[in-house]
Amino acid sequence: MSKIQEFNDLHCAQELLFLGNAWDVLSALALEKAGFQAIGTTSWGIANSLGYADGEWIDFQHHLNIIQAIAEQVNIPVSADIEAGYGHDEQSIIDNVLRTADVGVAGINIEDSFKKQTGLRNITKHCHLLANMRARLDNHGYKDFFINARTDTYLLLMHPFEETMMRAQAYSESGASGVFIPGLIDINEISAITSNVDAPINLLSLPGLTNCQLLKELGVRRLSFGNALSDKIIAYLSQHAAQLVKDQDTSSLYV
Numbered sequence: 001m002s003k004i005q006e007f008n009d010l011h012c013a014q015e016l017l018f019l020g021n022a023w024d025v026l027s028a029l030a031l032e033k034a035g036f037q038a039i040g041t042t043s044w045g046i047a048n049s050l051g052y053a054d055g056e057w058i059d060f061q062h063h064l065n066i067i068q069a070i071a072e073q074v075n076i077p078v079s080a081d082i083e084a085g086y087g088h089d090e091q092s093i094i095d096n097v098l099r100t101a102d103v104g105v106a107g108i109n110i111e112d113s114f115k116k117q118t119g120l121r122n123i124t125k126h127c128h129l130l131a132n133m134r135a136r137l138d139n140h141g142y143k144d145f146f147i148n149a150r151t152d153t154y155l156l157l158m159h160p161f162e163e164t165m166m167r168a169q170a171y172s173e174s175g176a177s178g179v180f181i182p183g184l185i186d187i188n189e190i191s192a193i194t195s196n197v198d199a200p201i202n203l204l205s206l207p208g209l210t211n212c213q214l215l216k217e218l219g220v221r222r223l224s225f226g227n228a229l230s231d232k233i234i235a236y237l238s239q240h241a242a243q244l245v246k247d248q249d250t251s252s253l254y255v
Helices: 003-010 025-034 043-049 060-073 090-102 123-139 161-173 187-196 212-217 228-247
Strands: 017-022 039-041 078-081 107-111 146-150 178-180 201-204 222-224
Touching: 003 146, 017 025, 017 228, 025 039, 025 060, 025 228, 039 043, 039 060, 043 060, 043 228, 060 078, 060 090, 090 107, 090 123, 123 146, 123 161, 161 178, 161 187, 187 201
Parallel strands: 017 039, 017 222, 039 078, 078 107, 107 146, 146 178, 178 201, 201 222
Antiparallel strands: none
């Protein structure tokens, strides 16, 4: 079975897909060893590890090299977070999606918000992008490659529910394999969206939205934790590095 088919099947399995988010090969291998069935890269974590802010400030080829290294070193499917596609027009975004598929990942996250300016892409134009992306992937031998269409409505709008429902339905109809809605935490709104969108819904773990079993009962098919683990690791590293300097003693490393 191909990694693409395996990844698609995980979204249809009895259990919710709990996706581990990695930012380098070491973190990916640790997540695989721990028992995660699939990995999603975190653009925030990758950028942070290289000294950049999130938001497509890294050279795309540099970002892609890290994604490729992760995909080559683990035996489970990998989905690549490529933000809004690192392109200034539809053609360049789709070309970058194909380059990403070429390094061996099973899917991508692609966002509908702008990176160098505020706001959301026009829904009609974004649906056109998704439809053409699907067609180009199919034509290049990547049938069923998982396009996880992320909508940033809950991050950018004051009253996002109706816009989210409209975008989620439209993205699904335009060829998206799944819809990712970071910031959605209201139980009633989650249930309404999962009941009315014909695609697996992916949510982002946040305080108060953490339990896989509860989300499964609400119809959610996938949960990821984004940069939360990488942030926790960095905080741990910073804390212990500061302790070493303060103590001028390395005994804490061996406790």
